[in-house]
Amino acid sequence: MDQERILDVAADAETLADRAADWFVAEIAARPGPIAVALSGGSTPKRLYERLARDPWRSALPFDRIHWFWGDERIVPEGDDRRNALMARHALLDHVPVPPANIHAIAADPMAPEDAALAYEAELKRFYRADLPDPARPLFDVMLLGIGSDGHTASLFPGKPSLEVTDRWAVASEPGLEPFVPRVTLTFSAIASSRAVAFLASGADKRLILERVFAGADLPSGRVACAGPVHWFLDEAAMPR
Numbered sequence: 001m002d003q004e005r006i007l008d009v010a011a012d013a014e015t016l017a018d019r020a021a022d023w024f025v026a027e028i029a030a031r032p033g034p035i036a037v038a039l040s041g042g043s044t045p046k047r048l049y050e051r052l053a054r055d056p057w058r059s060a061l062p063f064d065r066i067h068w069f070w071g072d073e074r075i076v077p078e079g080d081d082r083r084n085a086l087m088a089r090h091a092l093l094d095h096v097p098v099p100p101a102n103i104h105a106i107a108a109d110p111m112a113p114e115d116a117a118l119a120y121e122a123e124l125k126r127f128y129r130a131d132l133p134d135p136a137r138p139l140f141d142v143m144l145l146g147i148g149s150d151g152h153t154a155s156l157f158p159g160k161p162s163l164e165v166t167d168r169w170a171v172a173s174e175p176g177l178e179p180f181v182p183r184v185t186l187t188f189s190a191i192a193s194s195r196a197v198a199f200l201a202s203g204a205d206k207r208l209i210l211e212r213v214f215a216g217a218d219l220p221s222g223r224v225a226c227a228g229p230v231h232w233f234l235d236e237a238a239m240p241r
């Protein structure tokens with residue numbers, strides 16, 4: 001079955017971030033109990049995180065119940081600006097009342113990428129309290145993703161072996177684009193265990209790749225599936241003609 005897509009096209013990147021923040025709050029507000037969110041790296045998601053740290057969004061979020069995970073990470077030292085976790089801390093997590101135990105970051109260098117992937121997978125399984133994803137009980141409540149100019153999402157790059165892994169939740173992966181540092185990424189199987197998935201992309205440099213994804217090219221971003229529709233928050237500059 002084809003994955004259903006919902007397109008939300010905003011006039012510009014700032015409006016896109018407002019709309020994505022409204023959507024995020026609505027998704028979270030509907031969920032009882034512990035809530036699992038997977039964050040992405042990238043410039044467009046960063047604007048969303050900055051929104052979530054401010055009202056009206058901040059006061060609508062139950063920070064004591066939200067657990068923060070990442071779709072991918074660059075395995076560089078802890079304080080390195082290229083870490084997706086550091087970006088999310090600076091934009092959001094350092095400014096809101098998050099219990100430290102609710103932050104489930106992927107390990108940094110000097111841990112070897114494969115060990116970091118195994119440790120992250122074990123952490124996900126502990127949180128989920130099972131070793132196999134159950135389609136009736138998604139692991140993530142909200143999965144936020146970006147798209148690179150080559151069509152990658154998380155750190156699932158075109159043509160790389162990580163795309164074919166089906167028996168793991170997280171693996172080490174090699175980048176196809178800068179920064180050329182080792183990565184850890186969720187696999188498609190883990191991403192598919194999400195109640196709601198949203199891509200965020202803005203700017204004219206994303207338009208060509210989005211054109212290819214929407215035309216059905218076999219690119220990692222186009223392979224993302226989940227039980228519900230996949231939302232695409234774009235601005236007009238990124239929207240294919």
Ligand SMILES: O=C1O[C@H](COP(=O)(O)O)[C@@H](O)[C@H](O)[C@H]1O
Pocket residue numbers: 040041042043044071072073074084145146147148149152153154155178179
């Ligand atoms: O390397 C990465 O790139 C993608 C896309 O980022 P963008 O800055 O081009 O929007 C991002 O989704 C991913 O998390 C990150 O590690």
